């Protein structure tokens with residue numbers, strides 16, 4: 001099968017023929033329809049000191065089940081699935097407590113070349129499934145727990161975006177923060193994930209939704225997703241501007257991964273308000289004024305929208321099919337897998353909300 005191989009930051013990603021195992025035990029083989037390009041793929045390439053190579057990145061995918069291992073019970077060949085980039089064992093402390101997004105054994109069976117059985121190879125050389133998925137490829141082989149079965153009338157290309165950006169963003173608003181109707185919300189960083197925090201806040205019935213971004217095109221998109229106010233982050237102090245619009249800001253979301261924007265989120269909320277950090281600045285440290293905790297300000301993290309994917313992802317598919325959430329305007333470009341380098345360039349330049357890599361082009 002064909003996959004886009006990353007071999008190092010000084011080389012372009014190239015689509016090549018590789019070998020993929022047949023599913024064993026509780027594994028599922030999926031023919032992918034499409035996979036999105038998320039900023040976290042860039043993080044893996046750029047921020048890990050030495051990412052293991054060769055690696056197939058991509059973790060926002062959907063497709064049709066081709067074959068299943070003998071122990072698989074929840075999906076069968078022909079089923080339509082969205083890939084959850086974080087599987088869950090179902091048995092550990094976190095899974096049992098209903099926090100599958102924090103599963104302690106999420107990577108079982110190991111998808112890395114150091115694991116017991118690398119599933120991807122090229123001429124005998126093991127290939128890493130990046131972000132535990134490896135979705136920039138025509139097929140993936142993953143544990144059953146990463147498979148979320150969805151209705152067959154949903155367009156697989158568009159709903160693939162629910163696998164990461166949409167679930168992460170909407171979930172941060174409705175599950176992590178639990179935004180209440182009538183509350184005021186600010187979202188710093190309006191990329192593929194931030195736009196979904198905005199539509200999550202709209203879904204929850206927020207009153208003011210203030211979008212903060214450096215780029216005018218992102219602020220325009222933010223309006224389409226439900227932002228009521230826009231703040232150009234590069235012009236003046238975004239904290240003062242947000243406070244002017246909402247003196248009693250209930251929630252602020254950081255959706256970039258920078259210390260400075262995490263500090264801004266915490267600074268702009270009211271006493272008793274909540275700042276939610278969605279972005280991850282691996283190895284970065286933010287300074288937070290401890291005195292603000294006397295005002296009962298809260299600072300919380302959010303991973304995968306605090307979602308329980310097998311319930312929450314099919315719900316989002318239903319909401320899309322009923323026109324209650326938007327996916328179409330998230331898709332700025334559709335490209336063949338071979339144009340993944342161009343898609344990454346467009347993301348770095350801030351030109352797109354999302355690029356979809358289509359496996360049928």
Ligand code: COD
Nearest residue numbers: 039040189190191192193213214218233255256257279280
């Ligand atoms: N102030 C305001 N906006 C800014 C600033 C700034 N200083 N710097 C950048 N921005 C804007 C950009 O213009 C852009 O619009 C946006 O921030 C970032 O958008 P994208 O599209 O590049 O990134 P996303 O939305 O795909 O990803 C954002 C994440 C925060 C999810 C990602 O960067 C991250 O931190 N991922 C790791 C955490 C995680 O949950 N991973 C799980 C899988 S995603």
Ligand code: ZN
Nearest residue numbers: 038040164165
């Ligand atoms: Zn992602």
Ligand code: ZN
Nearest residue numbers: 089092095103
């Ligand atoms: Zn678990």
